Amino acid sequence: MNSKEKEIALASIISRHPFPVMGNAEAGLAMLQEDVERRLEKAETNGALLGDVLGTTLRIAGGRSLLDPQASIFPTWDAWVTAMQVGSAVFATATTTEDHVVCRIAHKDRTFPATGGHRHVNPGTWLTAFYLAAACRERERLTALCKVPVSLLRENGSAFPEYYYIWIDTLQTYWQGGTGLGDKLVAAINATDPETVADPVPVQHLIYPPMEMLHRILRDDREGFGRALTNAVEWHKRYWSHESRETQLAGAVAIAPLAMACFAHDAGFPIEVESEYLPAALIGRNWCGEFPT
Template identity: 65%
Template sequence: MPTGNADEGLAVLQENAQELLDGLEEDSTGLGDALSTTVTLAQAHCLMDPRAAIFPTWDAWVTAMQVGSAVFATATATEGNVQCRIAHKDRTLRATGPQWYVHPGAWLTAFYLAVACREKDRITALCRIPLSLLRENGEQFEEHEYAWIDTLQTYWLGGQDLVAKLVSAVDGTEPEAVFDREAVSKLVYPPMEMFHRFIRKDHEGFNRALAQALELHKQYWSEEDRAVSIAGLVALAPLAMVCLAHDAGIPIEVESEYLPAVLIKRNWCGEFPT
C-alpha cells in the first residue's frame, strides 16, 4: 500500500472520526458510521506503525473498541440513556434499540476489538447479546455468521455444546451454503479453524492454521480492486484468535505485519482508563 500521503490521510480520518464522535450525544444512531470510521482509523495507523508500538495507534484501537461496545450497549436499551466512555470522555448516549448497523458483522468486529484490547467485561457484555437482536435489522445475513457468534458466546460464557456449535458454523461455510465463496473461504473460515485448534490446545495446529489464515488474508486483499483498501492492513479475526491463544499460553510462532505484535503482547493494556 502506498505510504506517501499517509500522514495527510490519517489527519482526514481523525477529523472525520472526531466529528462523528462529537455528534453521538445528539444522535446516537451515528454509532454505525462511527464504528466503521474508527475501525478504519485504527487499521490505518498500522500502515506506518505495523507493530502498534506507539501510543496514538493504541489510542485509536481503544476508541474503536469503545465504539463497538457502545453500539450494543445502546441497542440493548429501548429507552432512557446509556453511559459510555469513548475517546477519553464519558458520553451520555440515547438508547437506540435495534438499528440497521446492529448486525452479525458489527458484533464480530466489536468482539474482536474487545479481545485485542483485553476488555473482559466488555467481552462478557457482548457475549450476552441475544442472537435475536442481530436478526432485527431488516437485512438478510448468512446462518454461518450467527452460528459463529453462538460459538464464541458459548466459549466465553462457558456454555454447553461448544463443539457442536463450532461444527455448525464450519458446516455453514461450505461453498454451496454461502453467497460470497471467496470471502468466506479466505476470511471467514480460517479463524474458525484457528479457534478449533485453540480449544483443542493443539499448539502446532494452531500455528499452522494461523500461517494459512494470513496467507489467505494476503491473497484476498492483494486482488487489484482491494489492494489499496485499509481494511486489509490488519487481519482482525486472526488477531483476536491469536490474542486468545497467547493469553492461554500457546506459543505464537508466526510473525506478520498483519498482526500488530504489541497488541498481541498486551504492552499498552492499562495505560489509561477505558
C-alpha cells in the same frame, strides 16, 4: 474437516501486501480524527450514528498500523482502543434498558441515547466489535457483547448468511463457558462449506479461518494452531491483495486472526507467526492498562 483445510506451508514471517505510498499520512489521519469528533457529537443525539463512526475509527486504526505495523507507539494503540470503544458502544446503546447510556470513547465519557435495533446492529458489526474487544483484552466488554441476543441481530432485516449467526452463538458460548460449544463450532464450520455457500471466496478467506483457529485452541493443539494461524494470515493477504481491494485500509490488519491469536497467547500458546497483519504489541498485551479505557 473439508477441503478448506488444505494447508499452506508454515511460514514464520508473512509480509503485508504493498499499499500505495501514503503522502502526508499524519495530516490525513488528523482529518479523519476531526471527522470522528464531529460524528461523536452528533451521535450524542442520535446513537445510531455510532455505526458510521466505527467505520472511520477502523480506517484510522488501519492507517496507524501501516505507519506502525507492530503497534509499538501509543497513537496506534490509542486508535485501536477508540475503535474498540465505538464498536462496543453500538451494542451498549442498542441493548440498554435505560433511555441513555454513558460510554467512554477517545478519553471522554459521553452520553448516547438508547437506540434499540437498527441497521448497524447486525452480525458483521458484532463480530468486528468482538474481535476488537478481544485484541484489547476488554473482558467486561466481551461479556457485554456476549449477552447481546442473536435474535436482536436478526431484527433489522439485513441479509446475512446463517453461518454468521451460528458463529456468533459459538463465540458467545465460548466466552461465557456455556454448554454445547463443540457442536456449535462444528455447525459453524459445516455452514461455511464452500460447496454450499453463495460466495465462497470471502467465506474461505475471512470467515472460516478463525473458526479453525478456535477449534485448535479448544483442542489445545498448539502445532495445529500455528498452521491455522499461518493459513489465516495467508488467506487474509490473498483476499485483500486482490486488485479490487488492495488499497482498502480494512486489509491492513487481520482482525479476526488477531483476536484468536490473542486468545491463544493468553492461554499459553506460542505465537510463532510474525506479520504486519498481526501487530505484535497487541498480541503481547504491551499497552494494556496504560490508561483508562
